[in-house]
Amino acid sequence: MSKQTFQIAVLSGDGIGPEVTQQAVRLMSAACEPFEDIDLSLQEVSVGAQEYLKNGDPLPDSAFDVCRESDAVLLGAMGMPSVRWPDGREMTPQIDLRERLDLYNGLRPIYLYAAEDSPLKKYQAGEIDFVIVRENTEGLFAARTDPQDQTREEARDIMLITRKGSLRIFRAAFDQAMQRRKKVTLVDKANVLPSMVLFREVFEEIAAEYPEVETEVVYVDAAALFLVQRPQSFDVIVTENMFGDILSDLAAGLVGGMGMAPSGDIGEDCAVFQPSHGTAPDIAGQNKANPVATILSAAMLLQWLDHPSAKEAGVKLDSAVKKALADPAVRTGDVGGSLSTTEMGDAILKCL
């Protein structure tokens, strides 16, 4: 039987990044082990704030090349609040990767594993289950590569919405919905911003191509309210970059916090998988971080690879997480438990 080897770049990054990535790599490798026709070749690459402090560049060209040439990238977390460019912003190689590899489709699944994980009353396991599709390459974030006249008196960030960028993100959202419960909610600010009027126009055009998908349009401020009041009503939420950034943290909060929220940044032939959380400097280096979001991101990575055995390994890893979390004692401190990062990895490995 011929074996397909997948090249996976591993960017552990800063803060808790290395701790959670170590568990994800261990479980991803274990999930693939029973399959004789696939193999993972992992290459660790140094990217992030620590790399900047060492060598002056948070994303060296050599590291970028490894990412571009890999079949997929697994990323921990990057950035340290104390490490900044001279203009005051943090270094964000995750965003550089999204932009340079054109990873326009930011997929952020939100799933409630147990009632006790949610700060909301009345929701049982599985009753909060939706995905945020975040446009990753334009929106308000486009301002960072298009600086306007910035003075100490006035600074301006311009939101970029293009027809091309909108068409592809809405198609990705409706395709997701076709595999789920067939509902898409557009989150915009078309009552105020002309860019959002264009965004909504293109949404309605694509919606017409998917008559079996129910649609809803909600302004972003109301979306924040409805996420708390009726999270069960959402299936796929599609929105621009900045709104997706903010709402995906709110959504993670509904199911136990950042440690429970995986993500994939997906392009046509490249993808980066990472937890939605950051480097959590407050708990870094203490073996306290919740590795679930990174392990679920690794499961998404396997399911994204173009091979039935890799997909099956990803599904198995996903199920192992679900099975492990069915026991309320299997939790790290952020979700009310007492397990360490490594013990949490052990528990999932046992279920795998």
Ligand SMILES: NC(=O)c1ccc[n+]([C@@H]2O[C@H](COP(=O)([O-])OP(=O)(O)OC[C@H]3O[C@@H](n4cnc5c(N)ncnc54)[C@H](O)[C@@H]3O)[C@@H](O)[C@H]2O)c1
């Ligand atoms: N994708 C990324 O790499 C990414 C995402 C967000 C923030 N950041 C960077 O991370 C740094 C810290 O940012 P922040 O504090 O705003 O966000 P953060 O996500 O790092 O932390 C927010 C809160 O969630 C907790 N938390 C996060 N992940 C956790 C986990 N796995 N287990 C347990 N608790 C967890 C933290 O302890 C903290 O209380 C900044 O430098 C920021 O730029 C990076």
Ligand SMILES: CC(C)[C@H](C(=O)O)[C@@H](O)C(=O)O
């Ligand atoms: C750290 C930051 C650059 C990043 C973003 O803003 O996209 C993060 O918040 C995320 O959600 O992945």
